[in-house]
Amino acid sequence: MAQYFASLNFLDLLGRLPAGVAQGLIWGIMALGVYITFRLLDIADLSVDGTFSTGGAVTVMLILAGVDAKIAILVAIVAGLAAGAVTGILHTRFGIPAILAGILTQYALYSVNLLIMGMSANKAVSVDKYNLIISGRNVPHAILIGGIFTIIVIAILYWFFGTEMGSGLRATGCNQEMAKAQGININAMKILGLSVSNGLVALAGGLASQYSGFADINSGRGSIVIGLAAVIIGEVIGEALLGKHLNFAGRLAFVIIGGIIYYVVYTLVLWLKIDSNLMKMFTAIIVAVFLAVPYLKGMARSSFGKAGKRSQQELKNAKEED
Numbered sequence: 001m002a003q004y005f006a007s008l009n010f011l012d013l014l015g016r017l018p019a020g021v022a023q024g025l026i027w028g029i030m031a032l033g034v035y036i037t038f039r040l041l042d043i044a045d046l047s048v049d050g051t052f053s054t055g056g057a058v059t060v061m062l063i064l065a066g067v068d069a070k071i072a073i074l075v076a077i078v079a080g081l082a083a084g085a086v087t088g089i090l091h092t093r094f095g096i097p098a099i100l101a102g103i104l105t106q107y108a109l110y111s112v113n114l115l116i117m118g119m120s121a122n123k124a125v126s127v128d129k130y131n132l133i134i135s136g137r138n139v140p141h142a143i144l145i146g147g148i149f150t151i152i153v154i155a156i157l158y159w160f161f162g163t164e165m166g167s168g169l170r171a172t173g174c175n176q177e178m179a180k181a182q183g184i185n186i187n188a189m190k191i192l193g194l195s196v197s198n199g200l201v202a203l204a205g206g207l208a209s210q211y212s213g214f215a216d217i218n219s220g221r222g223s224i225v226i227g228l229a230a231v232i233i234g235e236v237i238g239e240a241l242l243g244k245h246l247n248f249a250g251r252l253a254f255v256i257i258g259g260i261i262y263y264v265v266y267t268l269v270l271w272l273k274i275d276s277n278l279m280k281m282f283t284a285i286i287v288a289v290f291l292a293v294p295y296l297k298g299m300a301r302s303s304f305g306k307a308g309k310r311s312q313q314e315l316k317n318a319k320e321e322d
Contacts, residue, residue: 013271018139020267021260025146026134026207027226028259029153031234033200034227035255040161041173041193046102047087048227050109051080051198052220055205057116060125060215069133073206080202081195083109088191098190113217122216125209132210142211149207153200154252160196161248169193201227222280226262229283232290234258 030052037045055076062072083105090101117123127135134145160166171179172189179186201223209215238246238254246254262283269279 008271008273013268016267016271017264018143019136020263022134022136022139022142022146022211023208024260024263025143025150025256026204026211026259027263028150028230028256029207030201030204030223031227031230031255031259032153032157032252033197033204034224035231035252036157036193036197036200038228038231039173040170041190041197043091043098043173043190043194044102044224045084045087045194045197046099046224047083047105047109047194047198048102048201049220049223050106050113051083051201052205052208052223053113053215053217054079054083054109054116054220055202056209056215056219057113057123057217058202059206060123060209061116061118063125063130063132063210064123069131069210073133073203076202076206077199080199080205083202084195084198085191087198088194091194092187092190110217117215117217121218122214124214126213127210134207134210136211136213146207149203150256153203154249154256157252158249165192222283225280225283225287226259228287228291229262230258231255232258232287233261236290236293237261 030048034045034048037043058076058079059069059072062075063069067075086108087098087101087105090096090104091098096104114121125132127137134142136142161170168179168184169189169192171182171184172186173193176186179189201220205220208219212219234254234257235251237257238250242250266276266279269282270276
């Protein structure tokens with residue numbers, strides 16, 4: 001054991017952490033997309049695994065075709081919006097349960113992404129040949145660009161969800177029947193929410209493909225779990241630090257922080273020379289634990305409350321007998 005720890009280089013860990021922060025910022029944007037469906041719409045959207053790859057595939061192929069990277073990112077966002085709309089239409093117009101609609105879209109996107117990349121499983125794009133927005137070859141610049149993107153995305157989402165349409169979307173997720181009674185078209189709101197969510201996921205996929213220097217057909221595998229981990233970690237930390245003072249903008253910001261923390265932990269796991277394939281198991285355990293925490297807290301409060309009431313009743317009965 002002592003020999004194992006002696007083989008670890010702390011300076012090496014410090015050198016890796018900035019890259020973890022850069023990737024955390026990118027995946028934090030993806031987590032914001034998951035937050036919209038999971039928290040605001042109360043829908044488990046599994047199409048994000050495919051949409052993330054779509055964003056990367058569209059971005060890289062357009063850049064290779066000579067399109068400016070900024071335009072390529074915008075087109076990738078549109079592709080994500082379209083994919084999310086497909087999931088929404090399958091769910092609302094054809095009555096397919098949301099989770100199955102997401103699976104169907106994700107399944108179809110695998111073939112679509114292959115077609116986009118010319119039936120190749122991956123495509124490389126070099127920062128030496130193309131003017132990329134972000135690259136892992138320059139991590140400080142990547143952190144700066146990632147930070148700028150996250151600030152812009154949070155500002156836009158904060159503004160949008162303060163509008164009448166955004167408020168209607170949030171109302172749909174809170175109480176569909178009440179929203180319908182207020183004249184809100186809940187089907188349209190679901191399609192809109194799924195579209196916006198997948199547009200953000202595709203944006204993250206486009207940035208991630210430039211950062212890594214390639215688009216891969218399997219790059220989005222497990223995205224939903226990573227997104228959930230970032231959302232839940234961010235919420236727990238935000239509520240622990242700010243409590244009732246945590247507003248909507250703060251929740252969005254802490255989702256990004258959750259993404260950064262996840263990738264810092266991932267970097268730590270790699271530094272400890274633990275098999276990276278085990279990270280999926282660790283992530284699943286983290287998500288399960290944090291998802292169970294609110295329920296267990298509620299059960300504990302309920303148990304303490306019932307115990308308190310019983311004690312008061314027993315005390316009252318004892319006084320009456322005296």
